[in-house]
Amino acid sequence: MMKANKYTFGLLISIGINIILLSYIIILYHSGSNQFIERQCSLSWSEKAAAEAEAVAAISCSGHGRAYLDGPVNYEQSEGQVRPVCECYDCYGGLDCSILSPECPADADSGDPIFLEPFWMEHATESAVMISGWHRMSYRYVDYTTMSSELEKYIRKMHAIVGNAITEGRYLVFGIGSSQLLNAAVYALSSDNSSSPSNVLATIPFYPMYNAQTVFFHSENFQFQGDSNTWILNNNNNNIPTNNKNVVEFVTSPNNPDGELKTSVVLGAKTIYDHAYFWPHFTPIPSPSDRDLMIFTLSKLTGHAGTRFGWAVIKDKDVYDKMLNYISVADMSISKDTQLRVLQLLKVAVKDHGKPLFEFAYDKMRDRWARLTSVFSKSTRFSLQHRHPLHCSFFNQTRLPSPAYAWVKCEREEDQDCGKVLETDGKIKGRSGSIFSAGDRCVRLSLIKSQDDFELLLKRLTQLVALENNINGGAVQIM
Amino acid sequence: MMKANKYTFGLLISIGINIILLSYIIILYHSGSNQFIERQCSLSWSEKAAAEAEAVAAISCSGHGRAYLDGPVNYEQSEGQVRPVCECYDCYGGLDCSILSPECPADADSGDPIFLEPFWMEHATESAVMISGWHRMSYRYVDYTTMSSELEKYIRKMHAIVGNAITEGRYLVFGIGSSQLLNAAVYALSSDNSSSPSNVLATIPFYPMYNAQTVFFHSENFQFQGDSNTWILNNNNNNIPTNNKNVVEFVTSPNNPDGELKTSVVLGAKTIYDHAYFWPHFTPIPSPSDRDLMIFTLSKLTGHAGTRFGWAVIKDKDVYDKMLNYISVADMSISKDTQLRVLQLLKVAVKDHGKPLFEFAYDKMRDRWARLTSVFSKSTRFSLQHRHPLHCSFFNQTRLPSPAYAWVKCEREEDQDCGKVLETDGKIKGRSGSIFSAGDRCVRLSLIKSQDDFELLLKRLTQLVALENNINGGAVQIM
Numbered sequence: 039m040m041k042a043n044k045y046t047f048g049l050l051i052s053i054g055i056n057i058i059l060l061s062y063i064i065i066l067y068h069s070g071s072n073q074f075i076e077r078q079c080s081l082s083w084s085e086k087a088a089a090e091a092e093a094v095a096a097i098s099c100s101g102h103g104r105a106y107l108d109g110p111v112n113y114e115q116s117e118g119q120v121r122p123v124c125e126c127y128d129c130y131g132g133l134d135c136s137i138l139s140p141e142c143p144a145d146a147d148s149g150d151p152i153f154l155e156p157f158w159m160e161h162a163t164e165s166a167v168m169i170s171g172w173h174r175m176s177y178r179y180v181d182y183t184t185m186s187s188e189l190e191k192y193i194r195k196m197h198a199i200v201g202n203a204i205t206e207g208r209y210l211v212f213g214i215g216s217s218q219l220l221n222a223a224v225y226a227l228s229s230d231n232s233s234s235p236s237n238v239l240a241t242i243p244f245y246p247m248y249n250a251q252t253v254f255f256h257s258e259n260f261q262f263q264g265d266s267n268t269w270i271l272n273n274n275n276n277n278i279p280t281n282n283k284n285v286v287e288f289v290t291s292p293n294n295p296d297g298e299l300k301t302s303v304v305l306g307a308k309t310i311y312d313h314a315y316f317w318p319h320f321t322p323i324p325s326p327s328d329r330d331l332m333i334f335t336l337s338k339l340t341g342h343a344g345t346r347f348g349w350a351v352i353k354d355k356d357v358y359d360k361m362l363n364y365i366s367v368a369d370m371s372i373s374k375d376t377q378l379r380v381l382q383l384l385k386v387a388v389k390d391h392g393k394p395l396f397e398f399a400y401d402k403m404r405d406r407w408a409r410l411t412s413v414f415s416k417s418t419r420f421s422l423q424h425r426h427p428l429h430c431s432f433f434n435q436t437r438l439p440s441p442a443y444a445w446v447k448c449e450r451e452e453d454q455d456c457g458k459v460l461e462t463d464g465k466i467k468g469r470s471g472s473i474f475s476a477g478d479r480c481v482r483l484s485l486i487k488s489q490d491d492f493e494l495l496l497k498r499l500t501q502l503v504a505l506e507n508n509i510n511g512g513a514v515q516i517m
Numbered sequence: 518m519m520k521a522n523k524y525t526f527g528l529l530i531s532i533g534i535n536i537i538l539l540s541y542i543i544i545l546y547h548s549g550s551n552q553f554i555e556r557q558c559s560l561s562w563s564e565k566a567a568a569e570a571e572a573v574a575a576i577s578c579s580g581h582g583r584a585y586l587d588g589p590v591n592y593e594q595s596e597g598q599v600r601p602v603c604e605c606y607d608c609y610g611g612l613d614c615s616i617l618s619p620e621c622p623a624d625a626d627s628g629d630p631i632f633l634e635p636f637w638m639e640h641a642t643e644s645a646v647m648i649s650g651w652h653r654m655s656y657r658y659v660d661y662t663t664m665s666s667e668l669e670k671y672i673r674k675m676h677a678i679v680g681n682a683i684t685e686g687r688y689l690v691f692g693i694g695s696s697q698l699l700n701a702a703v704y705a706l707s708s709d710n711s712s713s714p715s716n717v718l719a720t721i722p723f724y725p726m727y728n729a730q731t732v733f734f735h736s737e738n739f740q741f742q743g744d745s746n747t748w749i750l751n752n753n754n755n756n757i758p759t760n761n762k763n764v765v766e767f768v769t770s771p772n773n774p775d776g777e778l779k780t781s782v783v784l785g786a787k788t789i790y791d792h793a794y795f796w797p798h799f800t801p802i803p804s805p806s807d808r809d810l811m812i813f814t815l816s817k818l819t820g821h822a823g824t825r826f827g828w829a830v831i832k833d834k835d836v837y838d839k840m841l842n843y844i845s846v847a848d849m850s851i852s853k854d855t856q857l858r859v860l861q862l863l864k865v866a867v868k869d870h871g872k873p874l875f876e877f878a879y880d881k882m883r884d885r886w887a888r889l890t891s892v893f894s895k896s897t898r899f900s901l902q903h904r905h906p907l908h909c910s911f912f913n914q915t916r917l918p919s920p921a922y923a924w925v926k927c928e929r930e931e932d933q934d935c936g937k938v939l940e941t942d943g944k945i946k947g948r949s950g951s952i953f954s955a956g957d958r959c960v961r962l963s964l965i966k967s968q969d970d971f972e973l974l975l976k977r978l979t980q981l982v983a984l985e986n987n988i989n990g991g992a993v994q995i996m
Contacts, residue, residue, distance in 0.1 A: 045524030052531035059538035083574075083641035084567035085560070087861075091647035092563050106653060107646070108667050108857045125659035150655045158650035162562035165650025167586070168570035169858055171637035171865070172644075174585060174823040176629045180604035188587050214693060214848035221847065225733075247846075254704075254846045256737045344653040344853035367726075367733045368700065368847070369693035374823035376852040378587045379648055382566075386650070 084168050091166075099124035102490060103135030127490050143465040144495040146483040149294075149442060153406075153486045154341030157398045164389075167382040174374035184371030185212050192384040193349055196339075197326070199392045201431050202316050204328040208351045209358035212372045213365060216314050216335035216348035220288075221251045222368075223331055223350065226360035227286045227308040228260040235259055239266040240288040241303055243295055243445075243476035245312070248288045260286065265475065266303045279306025288312060289329075292321045295474050295482035296423045297441025299324075314338045319399035321439045322430030331357060338442065338486075340383050340395070347372065347380050396432065403440035406485050409496055410444060417503040421447045444483040456481045464502035466495065563647050570645070578603035581969060582614030606969050622944040623974040625962040628773075628921060632885075632965045633820025636877045643868075646861040653853035663850030664691050671863040672828055675818075676805070678871045680910050681795050683807040687830045688837035691851045692844060695793050695814035695827035699767075700730045701847075702810055702829065705839035706765045706787040707739035714738055718745040719767040720782060722774055722924075722955035724791065727767045739765065744954065745782045758785025767791060768808075771800045774953050774961035775902045776920025778803075793817045798878035800918045801909030810836060817921065817965075819862050819874070826851065826859050875911065882919035885964050888975055889923060896982040900926045923962040935960045943981035945974065 081088070090107065097105035109122035126135035129142035158165050178184055190210050197203045213219035228236035235258060240248045242265045252262035263269050266287055273281070285307035291300040292315040299321065302309045311329040315321065315338050332351045337343035352358045365371060387395045407425075414422050423445040425438045446468065448456035455478045457470035471480035485492065560567065569586065576584035588601035605614035608621035637644050657663055669689050676682045692698035707715035714737060719727045721744045731741040742748050745766055752760070764786035770779040771794040778800065781788045790808040794800065794817050814827040831837045844850060866874045886904075893901050902924040904917045925947065927935035934957045936949035950959035964971065 045528055049524055049528045049531055052528055052535060055535050056531055056538065059535065081560075081564070081567050081571060084571050084645050084647075086642050087645035087647045088560050088563035088567040091649055092560060095562075095649060104651075106857075108653075108665050108860050109659075110666065148656065150657075152654055155651050155654055158654070162650055163565050166563050166566035167648050168563075168566045169646050169648065170570055170574060170644070171641055171862065172583075172634050174587075175631055175634055175637070175821050177627065177822045178629075180588070186587050187589065214852070218848040250846050254843075255734060258735045258737055342654050343656045344850075346848060346850060346852040364733075367729050369697040369825060371823075371825060373693075373825040373852050373855040375858045376854050378585075379854045381587045383650065 084170075087168065094122055095162075097121065097124065098134060099126065100130075100134050100136040102127050102130035102138075127488055129494060130490070141465075142494070143461070143467050144498040145467045145491065146444075146485075146487070146495050147467045147469050149338075149343075149484055149486060151337055151341040151343055151442075151486045152488040152491070153402050154399060155488065157395060158341070158383075161386050161394075164386045165383055167379050169375055169378060173378065177370060184366075185210070186374075186377045186381060189377050189381045189384070192381060192388060195388050196384055196392070197351075199388055200318060200323065200396070201326050202318075202323045203313065203332055203334070203351055204326050205351055208353055209355065211350045211352060211358060211361045211365065212377070213348045213350065214369070214372060215337060215343075215346040216312065216333045217247060217251075218365070218368065219333050219348050219350045219361070220247060220310065220312065221255065222361045222364035223310045223333065223357075224252060224260055224286055225257070225364050226357045227310065227331070228257075229284060234284065235261045236284050236286050237261065237263040237269065238286045238288070239263055239269050239304060239307070240290070241266045241300065243293070243471065243474035243480070244288065245290055245294045246473050246475075249475070270304060282306040286310065290314075291327075292316060292439065292441060295443050295469070295471075295476075295480075296445040297321065297425070297439055297443065298423075299428075299439075315442055317399075318396045318430060318432040319403050319440065320442055322428035322437050323432045324428055325431060330354060336380055336383070340387055341486075342380075342383060345376055345379060345383075347376055392432075400433070400440065403442075403485070406492055407438070407440045410485065410499075413496065413499050413503055417506055419448065419450055419453070419506045420503070421449055423447075442484070442486045444485055446481045446483055448479055448481075454478060460502070463505065464498050466498045466502070563649075566647065573601055574641075576600065576603065577613060578605065579609075579613050579615040581606050581609035581617075606967055608969070608973060620944075621973070622940070622946050623977040624946045624970065625923075625964075625966070625974050626946045626948050628817075628822075628963055628965060630816055630820040630822055630921075630965045631967040631970070632881050633878060634967065636874060637820070637862075640865050640873075643865045644862055646858050648854055648857060652857065656849060663845075664689070665853075665856045665860060668856050668860045668863070671860060671867060674867050675863055675871070676830075678867055679797060679802060679875070680805050681797075681802045682792065682811055682813070682830055683805050684830055687832055688834065690829045690831065690837060690840045690844065691856070692827045692829065693848070693851060694816060694822075694825040695791065695812045696726060696730075697844070697847065698812045698827050698829045698840070699726060699789065699791065700734065701840045701843035702789045702812065702836075703731060703739055703765055704736070704843050705836045706789065706810070707736075708763060713763065714740045715763050715765050716740065716742040716748065717765045717767070718742055718748050718783060718786070719769070720745045720779065722772070722950065722953035722959070723767065724769055724773045725952050725954075728954070749783060761785040765789065769793075770806075771795060771918065771920060774922050774948070774950075774955075774959075775924040776800065776904070776918050776922065777902075778907075778918075794921055796878075797875045797909060797911040798882050798919065799921055801907035801916050802911045803907050804910060809833060815859055815862070819866055820965075821859075821862060824855055824858060824862075826855055871911075879912070879919065882921075882964070885971055886917070886919045889964065889978070892975065892978050892982055896985055898927065898929055898932070898985045899982070900928055902926075921963070921965045923964055925960045925962055927958055927960075933957060939981070942984065943977050945977045945981070 094105050094107050103124040103126035105122045105124050111120050112123045124135045128145050129139050131137045194205045197205045238252050238260050249262050282304050285304050287302050287304045287307040287309050289300050289302050289309050290312040293300050311332045313332050314335045317339055330353045335348040427436050427438050429436045453459045457468055460466040460468050468481035468483045472478050573584050573586050582603040582605035584601045584603050588604055590599050591602045603614050607624050608618050610616045673684045676684045717731050717739050728741050761783050764783050766781055766783045766786040766788050768779050768781050768788050769791040772779050790811045792811050793814045796818055809832045811830045816822040906915050906917050908915045932938045936947055939945040939947050947960035947962045951957050
């Protein structure tokens with residue numbers, strides 16, 4: 039009887055546990071109040087879009103390509119399964135981008151900042167953004183502006199963290215990339231009530247957009263006059279400030295193509311500081327810039343060139359008003375969808391005082407430069423620009439710059455067209471020095487593209503230098 | 518012993534069931550292969566962004582405001598619960614936008630197309646889009662262009678469905694709203710190798726942007742010459758085509774402000790057809806437009822003005838190349854994020870041959886016009902533009918236009934400044950006729966804003982007309 043009682047007792051407990059477990063399963067299925075269910079099943083209208091984005095992101099392209107939500111679709115698939123196909127990086131092909139074309143040239147031409155893509159894949163959760171169908175349909179925000187005040191806050195916060203620009207008491211204007219703001223600035227600074235057009239200058243080697251825009255818009259307010267130093271020699275023997283009132287000078291710092299930190303050379307000129315590359319991954323930040331008109335772009339900060347977003351930091355109210363007016367007349371304002379996405383990206387970028395982003399980006403650039411200089415150290419035919427160490431207040435250390443571009447010079451007398459030499463002898467596409475008004479003895483090579491692009495560039499450069507050493511009696515090294 | 522055996526047997530079965538139930542719960546938690554789990558828990562990196570968007574969308578603003586992901590944040594809330602606050606529509610206030618300011622004027626000034634917002638809220642699931650942190654960081658698409666070929670397909674599909682423009686064998690160029698394309702078109706059509714600048718014309722009343730852009734850019738290539746008809750009288754007695762080669766004429770059809778379908782008046786002029794409003798909700802579509810250069814905008818098609826997206830349909834390869842070049846020099850290209858969102862919206866818009874969107878939009882506009890004409894029918898002081906019935910090939914019926922704007926005329930001799938009359942006597946803000954170069958006898962009232970805005974406008978108009986009838990001996994009706 040004692041034994042039967044024990045069994046009865048055990049059975050009752052077991053049945054009790056049965057009931058509890060069964061109830062729990064029923065609750066899991068039917069109640070929305072359970073925490074487990076809550077976390078997993080709270081989505082309604084957004085779930086489909088989220089699932090689609092994840093499905094596309096999960097398409098495997100062998101690490102040499104990527105599928106996108108808005109990519110080309112393979113219509114041969116059955117209707118229910120229409121999915122974007124892999125878009126292969128340069129030199130890769132095949133349905134899953136696994137086939138490398140062995141003779142493909144290394145393309146180091148464009149400034150596409152894809153080197154930061156892995157950072158955003160690592161921070162997928164925080165950087166994703168869901169845009170509803172009814173998100174901000176109006177031309178304006180609730181404060182009657184066309185610029186998001188939340189985004190403005192995060193841009194100021196970014197500069198405060200990095201210490202690369204003073205933004206307190208300054209005005210901000212958003213533009214379609216820095217490109218639009220460059221021209222808006224020229225319009226704002228050139229005198230529309232003067233009898234003669236303003237003279238727009240830049241110092242060789244300079245970013246060709248300055249020239250292209252001023253020539254293209256063909257305005258009566260300004261004209262491009264080329265190199266600042268030449269202009270001083272020709273127009274202004276003593277570089278007297280009073281004679282330079284009608285000058286608008288572009289100062290690109292760090293400079294594109296050569297990465298040099300620059301300052302204005304024309305005394306008394308109105309200046310536009312193009313600070314696109316003034317971030318800790320490209321240059322030591324000696325101190326915050328405090329210029330009258332400074333232009334930045336998301337492209338070279340977070341790597342989102344395709345997002346087309348830039349901003350100007352402006353001291354003078356009148357210049358601010360004129361630039362706002364430019365944006366308003368040119369295209370009314372910046373896409374609200376773009377502004378939402380930029381806000382999300384900057385929220386991630388400022389986290390932990392910017393350390394994760396800038397450490398990732400700087401490590402990448404430093405590594406690329408270390409490998410690049412190692413290759414060039416074996417060459418007498420090709421040389422790189424000099425880099426000067428400086429104290430970086432952001433990383434709190436003295437370090438070399440790690441510019442976005444290598445500015446390569448062909449040292450041999452006969453190699454007059456350096457771009458052609460690299461292309462013919464090395465299967466390397468660069469951007470010719472003449473594009474930067476600097477003659478063809480130099481070539482710009484982009485170091486900020488994808489890892490695949492950089493590896494191929496380094497391979498081709500190594501082969502080119504080996505060839506040179508072979509001619510000089512050394513052995514050919516094929517990597 | 519028999520009893521004990523029975524209990525043992527029962528206990529064993531019960532424990533067995535326990536184990537099965539427990540295993541099931543463990544599987545529910547840890548395995549992804551269960552269908553129940555699959556459906557609910559397939560999301561990983563995108564879940565947080567989706568949940569945030571839904572949480573913000575669920576914030577109640579009494580139907581008189583809205584909260585947005587990138588809206589102002591109430592920092593008084595505890596850190597973990599920072600949420601955007603309600604942004605109230607005009608005339609509403611309070612934390613949840615429930616307080617109406619009784620003296621608030623009806624603002625019918627801007628062309629903000631918020632009347633379509635409810636359509637997108639009804640189609641929340643299909644129109645949402647999730648943008649990953651690494652989405653299209655490059656300047657270009659895989660085909661080396663800066664325009665999404667998928668989006669291009671859907672734009673062509675849209676025109677084919679609606680039958681409002683021929684796009685087969687035509688080139689497309691995307692721009693920042695139609696605004697940017699208007700100026701790009703002027704640049705493309707004005708002769709840069711001619712000794713004299715091109716003459717840019719439009720017919721009164723015309724959209725003021727045409728004037729503003731050509732004056733602002735102050736180019737040596739073109740100059741704004743105002744009204745086409747005046748220009749013909751002054752320059753060209755017989756309107757001879759050969760004399761008009763250097764003319765660029767804007768033709769806005771339907772016209773902004775008055776909704777008239779227009780054609781070119783200057784023989785032999787190069788024309789820019791601004792077809793922003795050439796959609797079935799605003800006008801009957803008699804037949805597809807087949808002009809050399811036609812410009813459209815998303816703003817007046819789906820209501821997404823804030824997205825800043827427009828496109829040009831172009832016959833001539835040379836004009837296409839020049840417009841592409843304009844976009845490239847002005848700001849390189851259109852945001853890839855914007856293009857992704859527009860694609861998603863157009864996918865919804867073309868569904869069921871566009872019927873859901875255009876029926877929703879047309880019903881809304883027809884209803885507003887019916888109520889508006891009813892009010893004006895009681896007035897002799899104010900009149901509306903005439904509307905002419907036409908056959909609409911899209912709806913396959915003859916119908917009246919339902920323009921985006923009422924073009925109101927003050928009929929009394931003394932009411933010379935009609936805008937001022939509406940503002941002072943009626944508490945109604947319109948856009949003065951002089952802004953459209955048409956004198957102040959007329960005012961444009963926007964009919965495409967939110968339902969709240971329209972209701973207030975109608976209330977104020979009813980009061981104004983009642984006042985007029987009261988003065989004439991009638992009774993004041995207060996709605």
